[in-house]
Amino acid sequence: MSHLVALSAALGPDATLISDSDITASYSRDHAPFAVSAPPFAVLLAKNAQEISKALIFANENKIPVVTRGAGSGLSGGANSDAQSLVISLEKMNRILSLDAANQIARVQAGVINIDLDTAAKEHGLAYLPDPASREWSTLGGNAATNAGGMCCVKYGVTTAHVRALQVVLATGEIIELGSATKKSVTTYDLVHLFVGSEGTLGIITELTLNLEIRPAPPATLIATFPSVTKAAAAAAVLLKYRPSMLEIVDQTTLKAVQAWHPLGFEVAGSVLLMQLDENHSLCEAALETCKKFDLIDGVYSDDPADAADLIRVRKLAYPALERMGATLLDDVALPITKIAEFVEKVEALSRETNLVIGIFGHAGDGNMHPTIVHDHGDTAAADRAKQAFARIVEIAQSLGGTASGEHGIGSIKQGFVANEISPKVAALQREVKKTFDPNGILNPGKKI
Amino acid sequence: MSHLVALSAALGPDATLISDSDITASYSRDHAPFAVSAPPFAVLLAKNAQEISKALIFANENKIPVVTRGAGSGLSGGANSDAQSLVISLEKMNRILSLDAANQIARVQAGVINIDLDTAAKEHGLAYLPDPASREWSTLGGNAATNAGGMCCVKYGVTTAHVRALQVVLATGEIIELGSATKKSVTTYDLVHLFVGSEGTLGIITELTLNLEIRPAPPATLIATFPSVTKAAAAAAVLLKYRPSMLEIVDQTTLKAVQAWHPLGFEVAGSVLLMQLDENHSLCEAALETCKKFDLIDGVYSDDPADAADLIRVRKLAYPALERMGATLLDDVALPITKIAEFVEKVEALSRETNLVIGIFGHAGDGNMHPTIVHDHGDTAAADRAKQAFARIVEIAQSLGGTASGEHGIGSIKQGFVANEISPKVAALQREVKKTFDPNGILNPGKKI
Numbered sequence: 001m002s003h004l005v006a007l008s009a010a011l012g013p014d015a016t017l018i019s020d021s022d023i024t025a026s027y028s029r030d031h032a033p034f035a036v037s038a039p040p041f042a043v044l045l046a047k048n049a050q051e052i053s054k055a056l057i058f059a060n061e062n063k064i065p066v067v068t069r070g071a072g073s074g075l076s077g078g079a080n081s082d083a084q085s086l087v088i089s090l091e092k093m094n095r096i097l098s099l100d101a102a103n104q105i106a107r108v109q110a111g112v113i114n115i116d117l118d119t120a121a122k123e124h125g126l127a128y129l130p131d132p133a134s135r136e137w138s139t140l141g142g143n144a145a146t147n148a149g150g151m152c153c154v155k156y157g158v159t160t161a162h163v164r165a166l167q168v169v170l171a172t173g174e175i176i177e178l179g180s181a182t183k184k185s186v187t188t189y190d191l192v193h194l195f196v197g198s199e200g201t202l203g204i205i206t207e208l209t210l211n212l213e214i215r216p217a218p219p220a221t222l223i224a225t226f227p228s229v230t231k232a233a234a235a236a237a238v239l240l241k242y243r244p245s246m247l248e249i250v251d252q253t254t255l256k257a258v259q260a261w262h263p264l265g266f267e268v269a270g271s272v273l274l275m276q277l278d279e280n281h282s283l284c285e286a287a288l289e290t291c292k293k294f295d296l297i298d299g300v301y302s303d304d305p306a307d308a309a310d311l312i313r314v315r316k317l318a319y320p321a322l323e324r325m326g327a328t329l330l331d332d333v334a335l336p337i338t339k340i341a342e343f344v345e346k347v348e349a350l351s352r353e354t355n356l357v358i359g360i361f362g363h364a365g366d367g368n369m370h371p372t373i374v375h376d377h378g379d380t381a382a383a384d385r386a387k388q389a390f391a392r393i394v395e396i397a398q399s400l401g402g403t404a405s406g407e408h409g410i411g412s413i414k415q416g417f418v419a420n421e422i423s424p425k426v427a428a429l430q431r432e433v434k435k436t437f438d439p440n441g442i443l444n445p446g447k448k449i
Numbered sequence: 450m451s452h453l454v455a456l457s458a459a460l461g462p463d464a465t466l467i468s469d470s471d472i473t474a475s476y477s478r479d480h481a482p483f484a485v486s487a488p489p490f491a492v493l494l495a496k497n498a499q500e501i502s503k504a505l506i507f508a509n510e511n512k513i514p515v516v517t518r519g520a521g522s523g524l525s526g527g528a529n530s531d532a533q534s535l536v537i538s539l540e541k542m543n544r545i546l547s548l549d550a551a552n553q554i555a556r557v558q559a560g561v562i563n564i565d566l567d568t569a570a571k572e573h574g575l576a577y578l579p580d581p582a583s584r585e586w587s588t589l590g591g592n593a594a595t596n597a598g599g600m601c602c603v604k605y606g607v608t609t610a611h612v613r614a615l616q617v618v619l620a621t622g623e624i625i626e627l628g629s630a631t632k633k634s635v636t637t638y639d640l641v642h643l644f645v646g647s648e649g650t651l652g653i654i655t656e657l658t659l660n661l662e663i664r665p666a667p668p669a670t671l672i673a674t675f676p677s678v679t680k681a682a683a684a685a686a687v688l689l690k691y692r693p694s695m696l697e698i699v700d701q702t703t704l705k706a707v708q709a710w711h712p713l714g715f716e717v718a719g720s721v722l723l724m725q726l727d728e729n730h731s732l733c734e735a736a737l738e739t740c741k742k743f744d745l746i747d748g749v750y751s752d753d754p755a756d757a758a759d760l761i762r763v764r765k766l767a768y769p770a771l772e773r774m775g776a777t778l779l780d781d782v783a784l785p786i787t788k789i790a791e792f793v794e795k796v797e798a799l800s801r802e803t804n805l806v807i808g809i810f811g812h813a814g815d816g817n818m819h820p821t822i823v824h825d826h827g828d829t830a831a832a833d834r835a836k837q838a839f840a841r842i843v844e845i846a847q848s849l850g851g852t853a854s855g856e857h858g859i860g861s862i863k864q865g866f867v868a869n870e871i872s873p874k875v876a877a878l879q880r881e882v883k884k885t886f887d888p889n890g891i892l893n894p895g896k897k898i
Contacts, residue, residue, distance in 0.1 A: 102686050103785045103816075125690065147635045158633060160642075161610060174874045182783040183815045184607060184855040186596045186646045187867055189879050189898070193609075193642045197635045214690050237551050241574065241663050279728050334631040336552045366632045367552075406633040418636055425623045429885065430638050436881045449638070 003064060004042050007086070010058045016045040016092075027069065027087045028080065033329055034387055035077025035412045040067065040085040045092050049167060049175045049206040052088060056204070056442075057173035059086055065445050066171075068200040070111060070142030073134040075330060076411025078146065078199045078447055088204065090141050096120055097207065104212045105164060105181060110141025110205050117210070126212040129156040132407070133319075141205045147197030149407030151315075154365035155245040155278075156213070158407065160196040167207035168195060171438040181209050194433070199409050200444040202437040219245055219276035221308035222284050224291045224299035225269035229360070232271035233340035235294035236364035239275055240337070242283045246276035247365030248315045251344060253351075254359035254372075257321040258314050265310070269297050273364065274315050276308070318361040322372045325357065327383065329373040329390045333397035334406030337367040346396045347371050354385050358393075368406035369397075395420070410448050418449070452513060453491050456535070459507045465494040465541070476518065476536045477529065482778055483836060484526025484861045489516065489534040494541050498616060498624045498655040501537060505653070505891075506622035508535055514894050515620075517649040519560060519588030523595060524779060525860025527648045527896055537653065539590050545569055546656065553661045554613060554630060559590025559654050566659070575661040578605040581856070582768075590654045596646030598856030603814035604694040604727075605662070607856065609645040616656035617644060620887040630658050643882070648858050649893040651886040668694055668725035670757035671733050673740045673748035674718035678809070681720035682789035684743035685813035688724055689786070691732045695725035696814030697764045700793060702800075703808035703821075706770040707763050714759070718746050722813065723764050725757070767810040771821045774806065776832065778822040778839045782846035783855030786816040795845045796820050803834050807842075817855035818846075844869070859897050867898070 008017050018024060019042045029037035046052045059066045067087045069079040081087050093109035096117060100106070101124035106117055114135040118128040131150035132138055138148070144166070149158045156162075165179030179185070179192035195202055226232040229251050236247055250258075250272045259268050273291070277283055284301040291299055302308060322328055335343050344360055351358040362369035371393050375382035394404050394417045404410065404417040419427065430449045434441070457466050467473060468491045478486035495501050508515045516536045518528040530536050542558035545566060549555070550573035555566055563584040567577040580599035581587055587597070593615070598607045605611075614628030628634070628641035644651055675681040678700050685696055699707075699721045708717050722740070726732055733750040740748055751757060771777055784792050793809055800807040811818035820842050824831035843853050843866045853859065853866040868876065879898045883890070 100785075100787075102787045104689065147639075149633055153633070157606075157610070160639065161606070170874075176872060176875050176878070178875065180783070180852045180870070181850060182785060182817075182852050182855070184598055184602070184783045184812075184817045185852040186856060186858050187853045187863075187870055188875070189651075189882060190596075190609070190642050190646055191875075191878065191882070193639050197639055202638075214692055240553065243663055334629070334633045336549075336631060338549075338551045363633075368631075368633045401630060403629045403631050403634040404636045406631070407635060409635050414636075421629070421636055423625060425619075426625050426627065426637070426640075429625070429640065432885045433638060433640070433882070436878065436885055 003062065007042060007055065007058050011051060011054055015051055018043040018045065027089060030072045030074035030077060030079040032075050032077040032411060032413055033327065035080050037080035038083040040081040040087040041083060043087045043089060045089050047092055049169055052169045052204055052206060053173045053175055055086065055088060056169055056171055059442050060171050060173065060440055063440055064442060066442050067444055068204050070139030071137050073138040074142065074146060074409065074411065075332065076405070076409040077413045078409050078411035080412055090139065093206065101126060105209055106212055107207060107209050108140055109207055110139060112140050114138055114140055114143055121212045122215060125215050127215040128210060129213050130159045130162055140208055140210065144196050144205055144208055145198065145200050146409045149363065149368060151246045151248060151363065154247050154363060155243060160193050162211040163192060163196055163208060164211060165209035166192050166195055166205050168203040168205055170203045171440065171443050179209065199411060199448040201434060201448045202443065216245060216278035218305050219278040219308065220281035220284050220301055220303035221311045222275045222287055222299065222301035223311045224273045224288065225266060225297040226271045226273065227295050227297060228270040229344040230341040231294045232273050233344065233364060235291050236273055237337045238290055239287055240365055242277055242287055243279065244275045244365060245278040246274065248274040249362060249364035250314060250318055251360040253357060254318045254322060254361050255314065257325055257359055258317045261321045261324055262317060264314055266298065272314060274312050315361065318359065319372060322359045322374050326374045327377050329386050331371045331390055331393045332405050332408035333369055333394055333402050335367040335369065335397055335400055335402035339400040339402065340364060340367060340369065343369060343396060343400055347393055350389055350392055354389050356382065356386055356389055358389065366406065412447055452511060456491060456504065456507050460500060460503055464500055467492040467494065476538060479521045479523035479526060479528040481524050481526040481860060481862055482776065484529050486529035487532040489530040489536040490532060492536045492538060494538050496541055498618055501618045501653055501655060502622045502624055504535065504537060505618055505620055508891050509620050509622065509889055512889055513891060515891050516893055517653045519591030520586050522583040522587040523591065523858065523860065524781065525858040526862045527595065527858050527860035529861055539588065542655065550575060554658055555661055556656060556658050557589055558656055559588060561589050563587055563589055563592055570661045571664060574664050576664040577659060578662050579608045579611055589657055589659065593645050593654055593657055594647065594649050595858045598812065598817060600695045600697060600812060603696050603812060604692060609642050611660040612641060612645055612657060613660060614658035615641050615644055615654050617652040617654055619652045620889065620892050628658065648860060648897040650883060650897045651892065665694060665727035667754050668727040668757065669730035669733050669750055669752035670760045671724045671736055671748065671750035672760045673722045673737065674715060674746040675720045675722065676744050676746060677719040678793040679790040680743045681722050682793065682813060684740050685722055686786045687739055688736055689814055691726055691736055692728065693724045693814060694727040695723065697723040698811060698813035699763060699767055700809040702806060703767045703771060703810050704763065706774055706808055707766045710770045710773055711766060713763060715747065721763060723761050764810065767808065768821060771808045771823050775823045775825050778835050780820045780839055780842045781854050781857035782818055782843055782851050784816040784818065784846055784849055784851035788849040788851065789813060789816060789818065792818060792845060792849055796842055799838055799841055803838050805831065805835055805838055807838065815855065861896055
């Protein structure tokens with residue numbers, strides 16, 4: 001408790017420092033189901049970088065682990081704390097500091113909700129494009145810390161491609177500015193993008209300068225059913241030539257789960273592809289012709305926005321439909337797009353072998369797949385099998401030239417897989433880079449690396 | 450000379466190690482005009498990463514400076530050597546190792562010429578998009594080391610956006626693999642993009658996995674003349690809404706220089722904008738309408754590729770036309786696009802004040818400008834004034850929220866300006882990062898940081 005008293009004194013009376021265990025418990029974890037966590041000894045609802053600086057100076061001197069969080073919507077346990085930790089939440093730092101429409105940039109505090117920036121940009125004919133599924137509640141700081149992806153990233157790139165500059169508070173308390181507000185700059189080492197995806201282990205991102213892009217036209221949406229995931233995945237690779245702004249795949253298991261909840265409006269097939277084109281809608285017909293070469297069962301498209309919402313509903317409902325069936329473990333791996341079919345076959349075999357429901361869907365155009373393991377709530381034996389299957393899915397991806405995480409991060413649930421992809425020397429370099437920025441190792445210890 | 454003998458012994462008889470001073474002199478510098486250089490004691494024409502590893506182990510043990518070069522087409526003295534240096538040239542490592550059309554990636558050795566990859570990609574309907582002006586002779590390794598830009602980057606991003614993975618030889622000789630061949634990956638710290646733009650100071654890039662994109666359709670090209678750069682720059686900011694794949698500006702001084710060499714085919718105006726659209730050609734008419742709001746004098750467009758070459762000739766000839774007039778100093782700064790007009794006015798004032806011809810052209814859509822100072826060959830007083838003007842141009846850019854280098858790099862000519870943009874702490878972090886990768890400081894010492 002002395003840490004709490006001393007920290008409170010260091011921060012001063014204006015700081016919102018919470019130690020009520022009913023509240024701290026709600027700040028102890030993100031949405032990853034099986035990562036360990038415990039309520040932190042305190043939660044700081046930070047108001048500004050200076051407050052965070054004070055907290056970090058104190059934590060660094062006293063070797064207190066610090067876990068940073070935005071909305072806590074992460075899926076890898078990256079924001080999970082233990083009892084010794086101080087959690088710093090940036091949710092109150094939620095101001096859009098400036099929106100410079102002519103230069104197509106915005107400066108925001110890290111706690112701004114993703115969709116709020118996009119909404120503000122929309123008034124100027126602009127968009128903040130990265131669209132993680134959590135965009136209506138996740139924060140831009142959290143998106144940057146995890147290098148979040150999303151559906152339109154197949155065309156527009158993931159979060160890192162949209163970050164120009166950062167304000168960061170270092171573990172030692174210095175507040176630094178990295179990067180340039182200009183569209184191009186090669187004046188310094190690219191430390192900005194080293195911080196993106198570093199999951200709170202190198203510093204605390206407090207402000208971001210982000211790209212806004214010309215708002216794409218409303219898309220045309222195409223849905224196509226195939227007899228198998230193999231065929232749908234093969235079609236997806238070819239459909240990339242139309243430069244889709246969305247290219248998603250859903251397998252039969254997931255289709256059945258959705259159908260059991262909300263009528264699909266079409267017959268359950270082996271697999272479904274969903275595609276959006278935001279430039280040349282007239283290519284939809286050509287795209288359907290392409291699909292015919294891969295045993296297309298049925299396909300429709302529309303450039304009516306209301307129809308579009310209807311057509312992509314099956315993808316939006318994929319995860320919640322699986323969640324209705326029991327406890328879920330949502331995996332996240334990325335593969336060469338040409339390996340998706342083989343990956344799916346192996347995961348389907350794993351499903352049979354382990355007697356677990358595994359629904360497979362994901363960002364086909366990026367090769368980023370989200371197999372989701374379902375088991376009965378409270379069935380601990382099945383839960384253990386699910387955890388093992390979760391690991392096997394990562395290993396299957398890696399065996400096919402894929403990677404342990406495409407967009408959710410390593411957090412506290414995937415560190416064991418990283419060594420399969422990097423040499424001991426690269427692992428050592430990561431630790432040295434970490435030490436350069438965080439000499440006492442207080443920032444999110446045990447996460448990412 | 451003992452270094453030469455010992456290095457030769459370490460490398461073995463198969464290595465091409467050159468010490469003939471007639472030849473080493475031609476490896477002593479890039480195309481930056483006023484950076485110092487001296488012939489290195491030896492040049493290794495490397496055949497593979499293993500040979501480079503041996504050379505670096507030797508250099509690291511003996512604290513020998515190592516300067517890496519591709520084609521030597523750099524513009525910042527980044528590849529300049531001194532007499533104590535070993536130069537490692539990657540020009541012989543010029544094989545495209547694989548081109549995976551379905552997954553839209555290529556694996557190349559660092560010495561592959563930029564255009565050669567694009568030509569190979571073209572056969573598959575793909576493109577390697579980053580298009581530095583040097584693309585017909587510069588290497589992909591050099592492009593990555595400098596994070597090279599180009600004209601189509603206004604739409605498709607600079608080199609860093611197209612690099613997925615790297616093989617790097619560290620100063621200590623280890624050969625490491627960074628990044629993932631998958632389109633998305635958040636499994637490790639992003640060390641790949643830390644190396645991009647590091648100008649040979651962190652390691653030697655020997656292989657690259659690069660994005661290939663669907664080849665854009667042949668563009669429509671638009672040329673528009675304006676009474677002043679102020680008007681043209683203001684129009685450029687608005688023209689971004691058409692998502693141009695090229696948006697270039699040329700000032701009156703440069704137009705006159707071109708006109709004096711090759712007839713422009715149109716009246717010399719205050720300024721010219723050149724724009725290409727590779728999606729929706731039908732927007733050209735709307736773009737011209739937009740230009741009218743900025744006092745357009747005259748404008749034409751065409752989607753005939755032969756016409757396009759004719760229309761953009763003025764931009765292609767901009768720098769060579771200025772070179773015809775005397776010795777040139779080509780500067781490179783990046784600004785907020787809304788500051789281009791003010792920047793140009795200040796540079797024009799500088800031109801009058803210093804009695805130096807300064808032609809201004811550049812990538813308007815990116816705010817990346819290349820003022821080029823011209824003086825008589827052999828006029829040492831003018832050369833001194835030119836050097837001072839070169840520095841003033843950087844300071845003007847910085848005073849307007851710009852940065853010292855947009856795409857050419859810091860090299861050995863702009864280190865003095867970096868401190869204006871970063872805090873001492875960030876400068877210290879850069880040095881610490883450098884030390885992590887290159888503990889003895891042998892890689893391109895005195896460059897970049």
